Amino acid sequence: MSANGKSGRLGRTLLWLIPLAFLAAFFFLPLGKILATAARSALENELGLSSFKQALSPLWFTTWQAALSTVLTLLLGLPSAYLYSHYRFRGKRLMRTLTTLPFILPTVVAVAGFTALLGPRGLLNLGLMKLFGLDQPPIMFMNTLWGILLVHVFYNTTIVLRVVGSAWSQLDPRWEQTARMLGASKRQALREVTLPLLRPSILAATLLVFLFDFTSFGVILMVGGPYFSTLEVAIYQQTMSLFNLPLAGILAVVQLLCTFVITWIYSKINGIRRVPLMPRLEGEILRQARSLKEKVALCGMNSLLALLLVAPMLALVLRSFLRLAADQGNRGSFTPGFTLQYYTQLFVNSNQSIFYVPPVSAALNSLLFALLTVVFSLVLGTLTVYAIFHNQRSQRWLDVLITLPLGASAVTLGLGFVITFNRAPLNVRHFPLLIPIAHALVATPFVVRSLQPALNSIPTSLRQAASVLGASPVNVWRKVDRPLLRRPMLVAAIFAFTISLGEFGATSFLARPETPTLPVAIYRYISMPGELNYGQALAMSTLLLVLCGLSIYLLEKLQPEGMNEI
């Protein structure tokens, strides 16, 4: 590697310079500007210490609900990741696509799905009320803590399933076999061999899930109700309704600092050891479930996943085809009827509004932004992992920095974008690329987290062998790294894609009426009264689900033969 000195050094500098420049321009600059504005107005108006204390009170709840949500998500995700990386079964690909879909759902829509299932007049409550002749719905879901936890698990299980599952399927089975042969029990082998080898991926997934739960906003607001508040909710309230920008700024900094500390700790724990693993044939460890125990485990886990992740979406889709005519004055009984009206109505601009969104063009806008997000974040993420790989010690901070956008308050960053990109050529009004750029800020940490464990486990001997045999550095990358990174790359692409497709926070700040996305259109319908508007919001959400499902299916299809199975 030292043979091509100067150009190699330049190349390596570019590796970290490009992601850093991107972060500086699109993250630190807007964030700095808005925080500076907040600081200026803090100096002008004296900031009461009491209001600061009061505003900081959500910190404790924010932390423990995130920790609890993460534990629950791991409890569901890890066993699923094991089963999905070790067994072949019918409908596996469908289930894997379906379990990814929650990730794209805008909160309003996810809540609509959960309400259709568990709400005061959801299927479950109606059934129980009828069965036992109850007057009141027995299951309370809205405005409860377990509602929050449930929806967090719904959203984030796919992170564990994909990130850990991908690593597990590439794990060399001979390590575990050796341990077993040397007399270790199954449990011992798992504890002493497999889990330590999987640790980087498990840690990465845990970090991502925790940060998502830590900065949770929509779920807390809608499912938790007014009695629960996280930092992000407090930031929103201080900014939008109390106009206390200084306080909002301080809270945003606190949230960012927490993210920094958490990511730093993660990076410390994670980065100490690097275990090279000989790459294995994809699908080598896959087999059919044979024993009854295995079959029961598979069946049980899939039912659980279907119940927690798929059922709410199914309820949503079902509801988009159903009219519920309430029986006169009776709050608990309805006559359902099949209808396609919500869908046909989507294509009609019934009141000649200038803001009418044709579903096809909203879908195309969404797809275009999502594809751009995939490109941006894959490039940035790949550069970042290689920069860290080549200079572990001094560039660990890049790892931390690139993760920070996950912990940035969306409200604060959105306002930052608005006041920073105010002039040509980077004007919020005329530069539509700001939307995929904002999405890429959130997606890149996912790319890094999926690629890093895989890259670190590639044995150096493979690259050395290639070099010795005369391969140029570019060829070494093409022949050694690239094939081995293909699967984590795919996982990363799917995350980037879904993040962009469902994202609403930044889009609502940056969207222009000419290029509305599907989530923007959904919000437009659901913020008006009227059965048709509600129905159309559900129909549009179903379209979003189908669009995303198809895209994931196609993305996975892009893999070469033989890799499709995992």
Place this chain on the structure above:
Amino acid sequence: MKNKLILIFIVVSFALASCQAKSIPTDEPVTLTVMTHDSFAASADVIAAFEQANNVKLVFLKSGDAGAALNRAILSKGSPQADVLYGVDNTLLSRALDEGIYESYESPLLAKIPTEFKMDASNSALPVDYGDVCINYDKAFFAAHNLAIPQTLTDLTEPKYKGLLVVENPTNSSTGLAFLFATIAEYGAEGYIAYWQQLKENGLVIVNDWNTAYYTNFSASSGHGPQPMALSYASSPPVEVIYAATPLDDAPTASLVGKNMCFRQIEFVGILKGTQHRELAEKFVDFMLSVQFQEDMPLQMFMYPVNPDASLPDVFIKYTQTPDHPATLDPAVIAANRDQWLNDWTEAILH
């Protein structure tokens, strides 16, 4: 893989090219940018007529709810991102005026508009429309249970209405805030907390946003929730009729319009200080106050026109009740006390 990359590259460059192409104007009409809240809407032909008559291209910059749009305007004060700001209402007016984001403009059409709507003597903010935030009720439920319709705010604390009302959190939602102001108008700054405590004891349900209140909790919406009374707008009943899946011969809901039960929101438009297109901006303000726009508005934004010459659509007249004594508060009083009221309310009711 290489082919894929090339494909992606083509897609991206095509996308970039199409974005570029869009921003290059062909016959050079001047662009006038209007910042609004998300609920702004208008008919395509009404907007097109204005654009043609003035050789202008209107760009609407939707910026969240009214508070978010105002925040954005204040933060970009000096180098405004738009020429006109529409959507600041009487609960936010003082803040907008104090920050000095507007240029004053005495539109000739102001002469027609009743004085009760003109809240800014300097004419920096000109009234465009108004609407009442009211509690909607499920007509079928009240009929089936032979329940009397509540006539006053105090009625709502009676045991027979226990657990039947859902409202929005005033710290998160503009409708919730409007209702908080209505209770302050009725009971005063000293009495409103006690009233809310009584409501709470009577099983009041509080949720964070209008969506949840209307679609999850309200029994007369298509969400079929458990509460037959929900805080929404006086114009929601006609909207239920207009957007019904099957034609309705009557609205499923109606509003409680007793004294001080509804809060009247008035929405304003103003020219942003520092605009490069002052003359066009004036024309647009005139346009918003003209009969053409004012008659288009009710069915687009579900608000009432302030111009008395504008006639209302039949469905509005038929299904909207107009409160005789809507609650109002002086915008200056709101601006001075808003934070304190909200903090006190949060302390007493939520904690």
